[in-house]
Amino acid sequence: MATASELRPRPAGLDALGAATWTSVAAALLLVFFVAREADVTMGGQLQRIFYFHVPSAWIGYLSFAIVFLASIAYLRTGACRWDLLAHAAAEIGIVFTTLVLITGPIWARPVWGTWWQWDARLTSTLVLWLTYIGYLFLRSLASDQAAVGRLAAVVGIVGFLDVPIVHFSVQWWRTLHPSGPTVANPTTGSGLGAPELTAFFASLLAFTLLFCWLLSLRLRIGRLAQRVELEEIERAVAETR
Amino acid sequence: MTEAGFVTKTMWLAAKDLRIELRARDTLAPMLGFAATVALVLAFALPEASSGNVGVVAYVQAGFMWVTVLFAGLIGFGRTFEVERAEGALDSLLLVPVDRSALFVSKALSNLAFIVVLEMVLLPLSALLFAYDLGGSWGALVAVVALVDLGFVAVGTLYAALAAQTRSRELLLPLLALPALVPVFIAALELTADLLLGAGFDAVAARGWFGILVAFDVVFVTAGVLLFDAVLD
Amino acid sequence: MIVVEGLRVRFGRTVALDGIELCLEEGITGLFGPNGSGKSTLLRAVAGLVSPSQGSITFEGAPVAPSQEAWRRLVGYAGHESGLYPNLTVSENLELFGRLYGSDSERPASLLSQLGLEGRSGTQAGELSAGLKRRAAVARALVGEPRLLLLDEPYANLDDDSAALVSEALVAWREPGRSALVATHGAKKLKAFADAGVILRRGRVVTQGRYRDPSHRRRPFHETAAP
Numbered sequence: 001m002a003t004a005s006e007l008r009p010r011p012a013g014l015d016a017l018g019a020a021t022w023t024s025v026a027a028a029l030l031l032v033f034f035v036a037r038e039a040d041v042t043m044g045g046q047l048q049r050i051f052y053f054h055v056p057s058a059w060i061g062y063l064s065f066a067i068v069f070l071a072s073i074a075y076l077r078t079g080a081c082r083w084d085l086l087a088h089a090a091a092e093i094g095i096v097f098t099t100l101v102l103i104t105g106p107i108w109a110r111p112v113w114g115t116w117w118q119w120d121a122r123l124t125s126t127l128v129l130w131l132t133y134i135g136y137l138f139l140r141s142l143a144s145d146q147a148a149v150g151r152l153a154a155v156v157g158i159v160g161f162l163d164v165p166i167v168h169f170s171v172q173w174w175r176t177l178h179p180s181g182p183t184v185a186n187p188t189t190g191s192g193l194g195a196p197e198l199t200a201f202f203a204s205l206l207a208f209t210l211l212f213c214w215l216l217s218l219r220l221r222i223g224r225l226a227q228r229v230e231l232e233e234i235e236r237a238v239a240e241t242r
Numbered sequence: 243m244t245e246a247g248f249v250t251k252t253m254w255l256a257a258k259d260l261r262i263e264l265r266a267r268d269t270l271a272p273m274l275g276f277a278a279t280v281a282l283v284l285a286f287a288l289p290e291a292s293s294g295n296v297g298v299v300a301y302v303q304a305g306f307m308w309v310t311v312l313f314a315g316l317i318g319f320g321r322t323f324e325v326e327r328a329e330g331a332l333d334s335l336l337l338v339p340v341d342r343s344a345l346f347v348s349k350a351l352s353n354l355a356f357i358v359v360l361e362m363v364l365l366p367l368s369a370l371l372f373a374y375d376l377g378g379s380w381g382a383l384v385a386v387v388a389l390v391d392l393g394f395v396a397v398g399t400l401y402a403a404l405a406a407q408t409r410s411r412e413l414l415l416p417l418l419a420l421p422a423l424v425p426v427f428i429a430a431l432e433l434t435a436d437l438l439l440g441a442g443f444d445a446v447a448a449r450g451w452f453g454i455l456v457a458f459d460v461v462f463v464t465a466g467v468l469l470f471d472a473v474l475d
Numbered sequence: 476m477i478v479v480e481g482l483r484v485r486f487g488r489t490v491a492l493d494g495i496e497l498c499l500e501e502g503i504t505g506l507f508g509p510n511g512s513g514k515s516t517l518l519r520a521v522a523g524l525v526s527p528s529q530g531s532i533t534f535e536g537a538p539v540a541p542s543q544e545a546w547r548r549l550v551g552y553a554g555h556e557s558g559l560y561p562n563l564t565v566s567e568n569l570e571l572f573g574r575l576y577g578s579d580s581e582r583p584a585s586l587l588s589q590l591g592l593e594g595r596s597g598t599q600a601g602e603l604s605a606g607l608k609r610r611a612a613v614a615r616a617l618v619g620e621p622r623l624l625l626l627d628e629p630y631a632n633l634d635d636d637s638a639a640l641v642s643e644a645l646v647a648w649r650e651p652g653r654s655a656l657v658a659t660h661g662a663k664k665l666k667a668f669a670d671a672g673v674i675l676r677r678g679r680v681v682t683q684g685r686y687r688d689p690s691h692r693r694r695p696f697h698e699t700a701a702p
Contacts, residue, residue, distance in 0.1 A: 076472050131421040138417060142408040145486075147526060152404050155469045156418060159400065162461055163422050170425035170454050174432070230488075238490050251575060258571055262562040265599070329601070330556030333524055334615065336541065338575045339548040475542060 014217055021210040028052070028207035031200035039197075044112040050104050052200055056208035057100040058126070063212065064094025065133060065161055072157030075150055081227070084150035087157050089219035091136050093212060098130045121172040128167045132160040251340045255348035260355060262325050269321045273360050277314035281368060284310065288372065297439065304434035307368055308427060311361060312394070312420075318356045319398035320415050322349055323406035336474060346470035350399040350463075357391050374438060382443035383434065389455040390430040396462040397422050403473045422462075429454045476500055477521060477623070477654055481530035484516050491516040493678040495530070499656065500685070502670030503649055506658040513678040514658035515555060518625045521656060522552040534623050534654070548576070551621030555628055557612040561601025565592055565611050568600055569618050576619030586614040589647065591640045605632035613641055617648055624648065624655035630664050638664050 032052040039048030067090040075083035105123060106116040117123065136156045143149040246254070263269055284306040289299055326332035335345065365383070369376065376383060401419045405411040429451040436446050446452065482495040492513045506514050519525040521532055523541030532539045540546040552558070559568045569583035587593050590610040595603065600611060613629050624645075630638050638661075645655065646668055659665055662672070671685040 076469075128421045128424050132418075135414070135418040135421065139404070139408065139414060142410045142414060144407060144409045148407055151472050151475060152407060155400070155404055155473055158469065159397070159422060159462070159465055162465060163425070166425045166454065166458055166461065167421075170428050170451075173450055173454075174428050234485060234488055234490065237488055238493060246574065246577065254571060254574060258560065258563070261567075262560060265562045325560060325562070328561050330554055330558045331560050333522075333552060333554050333556075334558040334572065336524065337522060337547050337550050337552055338572065339544045339577075339619075340575055341544060342542075471542065 010221075014214075014221065017210070017214045017217060021207070021214040024203070024207040024210050028200070028203040031196075031203045036197045036200035037194065044108055047108055047111060050108045052204040054101060054104040054108065055201070056205045057097045057104065059205065060208050060212045061094050061098035061101060061126075061129070063209075064090045064097065065129065065164070068094065068133075068136070068157040069161035072154035075154045076158075081150075084154070085220060085223040085227075087154065088140060089216055089223060091133055091140075091153075091157070092219065093215050095130070095133050095137060097208075097212075098126065098133070101126055102130060121168075121174070124174075125164075125168045125171045128171070129164060132156075132163065136160060248341055248344055252344040252348045252351070255340070255344065256351040256355075259325065259348065259352035263352070263356070266325075268324070269318050270356055270359060272321075273314045273318040273356060274363060276317045277310050277360055277364055280310045280313055281306070281364070285371075297435075300435045300438035301431070303368075303372055303374065304431050304438055307364070307434065308390075308430045310364060310368075311357070312423065312427060314360055314364075315357050315394060315398060316416050316419060318360070319353055319395075319402040319419075320405070320412060322353060322399060322402040327406070342471040342474060343467040345474065346399065346403075346466050349403070350395050350466065353399050353402075354391060354395045357395060361387055361391070375440070376437060377440060379437045379440075379442055379446075382441075382446050383437050385443065386430065386433045386437070386446065386455075389452070389459060390426055393426045393455065393458040393462055394423060396459065396466045397426075400462070400466040400469060400473065403470065407473070425454055425458055429458075476535060477656065478533045479517075479521070479530070480532075482517075482520060482527050482532060483529040484513075484520055484525055485528045491678055492520065492527075495675075495678075495680055497673060497680060497683060499654060499671060499673070499683075501652060501654045503645060503655040503657060503665075503668065505662060505665040505669040505672040506656055506675065507660075507662050507672060508675035508681075511677075512675040514675055515627050516678075517675065518552070518627050518656060518658055519554070521623070522550055522625050523547075524552070524554075548619070549622045550625065551616040551619055551623070552625045553612040553616035553627060553629065555631075557600065557608045557615075559600040559608070559611060559615060562599055564597050564599050565603070565614075566596035568611065569614055572615055573618045578619050582618055582620070583614075586617055586644070589640070589644050590614050591637065606634065606637055609633055610637060610641060613644060617644060620648075622653050624653070624657075626655065626657045628659055629657060630659050630661050642668060 032049055036049065036052070038045055044050075068087045071083045071087035071090065074080070075087060105126075109118065110116050136153060139156055140149055140153050143152055288302060288306065323332070326335060365387070368374065397419055398415075401415055401422070402411075405414040405418065408414050432451050433446050433449065433455075436449070477497065477499040479495050479497040479499075482492055483490070484492040495513075495517060506517065508514050516525060520527055521534075521539065523539045523546070534549065537546065559565075560571075563571065566583060566587065569586060573580070573583045584593075584596075587596050590613060592607065592610055592614065595607055595611075600608065603611060609629060609632055613626060616624060616626060629641050629645075633641065642664060645657070649655070657665055657669070666672070666686070669686060671683070673683040674681040
């Protein structure tokens with residue numbers, strides 16, 4: 001019997017995307033570590049370079065969850081499996097990058113602020129976002145009826161994203177009206193970024209975006225293959241009962 | 243007999259839930275019991291009003307009150323669909339010629355009734371026990387509570403319906419609802435603390451938190467009405 | 476007329492219905508088959524409570540559309556659970572659903588007497604014996620005067636007298652333009668008045684035909700054979 005992978009050879013576009021991703025990742029690393037100048041001490045000196053990873057990760061997180069939102073709407077409207085798969089894939093990748101944001105932030109904050117965590121607006125809303133999509137992935141693994149998973153997850157994908165701006169504003173007011181301890185200035189702007197730093201930053205942003213696209217394509221491909229394998233197994237099970 | 247409209251049917255459905263609750267008492271009783279135990283445990287962490295900074299005490303009091311309402315509310319909301327599941331009445335209900343959003347509104351209304359009863363017991367009682375100084379701001383507190391309840395019930399009911407279809411609904415409802423409710427909770431906390439510190443209705447209504455609550459209510463009541471169909475289908 | 480074409484329903488890796496082809500004319504059709512043959516799933520699929528993995532179901536030419544109010548109005552369904560609110564009395568259950576269906580206000584009371592439940596109208600549904608609950612469930616399914624009636628084991632736990640009440644209620648409900656699909660183990664009770672029959676086994680149709688059809692007189696339906 002032909003296996004799923006034989007029926008569908010890996011598309012050439014995927015390899016090209018992979019090559020582009022890793023080239024841009026290598027270029028971004030060179031720029032970040034050898035071209036961008038050391039930041040001043042208040043921003044953590046060498047440590048400030050973590051923002052070349054931190055900020056693009058946050059961007060990918062938001063991008064992913066926006067995709068979850070749009071794909072969820074599309075899934076509820078059309079019922080087409082591919083939208084559900086896209087939402088699921090984007091949510092998983094979004095969680096990975098948001099986790100990176102939540103890890104890289106404290107690594108920088110500990111020596112610079114003297115504390116791992118601040119209940120600052122941005123940190124708090126990122127944490128809420130992270131918890132929302134952790135809930136989303138839990139739901140996907142706990143739904144009792146597989147046919148219902150997509151629908152239920154789509155509802156959370158929509159509601160969770162609608163909440164993002166409200167959470168953002170409320171958390172921002174919460175801390176700007178009641179500041180306790182040092183408030184956080186925007187870490188990338190206003191810190192004297194020159195042309196080399198901006199080049200490194202945008203190279204990094206591009207590298208992360210390509211990495212995201214590549215991971216998403218891989219994840220979608222895995223999802224499609226899994227569906228195919230599942231169908232084949234059902235066909236076989238049905239054939240045996242006859 | 244002419245066919246009843248949306249509002250009438252919604253009222254019948256909500257009345258059905260309330261009548262069942264009056265007989266079975268298996269939602270409100272656990273909610274109240276849970277609220278009482280949470281309040282008791284939190285009371286041990288409450289700073290003495292006389293010793294501490296007045297502002298801090300007001301925040302802690304407001305926070306404890308809303309934590310109690312939030313947790314007890316979720317306990318109650320988790321049971322929203324138990325009456326439908328008991329003997330497969332959900333199947334009957336799903337096939338009734340009623341707009342699906344009427345099901346959402348009726349469930350939200352009965353949950354609203356539960357949470358209002360909870361608050362009517364909890365608020366005066368904690369005002370008494372913890373000597374809240376609300377002065378003449380009871381009316382303002384009612385307005386804040388009403389706005390909070392609306393958003394809380396909308397999100398709670400939608401996610402309760404969703405969690406009811408999973409293998410682990412007791413876990414999933416708070417896991418999904420609590421992050422979504424963060425804005426409501428902060429706004430409730432800020433406004434209640436203001437009231438405890440002596441602000442009047444006008445001062446509270448002028449704050450942006452009022453706007454956050456209204457925005458939240460509008461967004462999530464609409465989302466609930468529109469998305470409930472997708473949850474139940 | 477209920478037309479089922481290539482209906483396949485699966486739950487995960489279990490195939491509950493495997494390519495059902497049916498064309499059921501109006502009247503009462505018995506649905507027979509051993510446990511696990513897919514009777515309940517077929518009823519739920521026709522009611523729109525289970526969405527097919529493949530295939531289509533239509534009633535009077537219109538596809539099953541549980542999301543449309545107009546379609547739901549046609550259907551009366553009683554599953555293997557009672558579908559009642561256990562803390563509401565029998566008459567409260569019937570009145571609630573009667574009002575939601577916009578049916579005549581006399582309808583609940585007449586169904587109660589038809590099914591011999593008048594004496595129990597004030598009893599909470601959860602306190603009824605299994606047999607009484609079955610009859611109350613049938614009454615609830617009939618309260619909206621459905622044109623498409625779907626009953627899952629309406630005779631379960633019923634003695635002969637109560638079973639006769641259910642049969643009479645079905646016969647009274649039968650009118651031109653109305654179709655019923657009644658799943659049951661006990662083919663005998665239904666055969667006395669059913670118009671047609673279908674036998675399922677392992678999610679497939681083994682036999683189907685109308686009782687008045689002479690070709691089926693020669694091959695009468697038997698009590699369901701053991702799997």
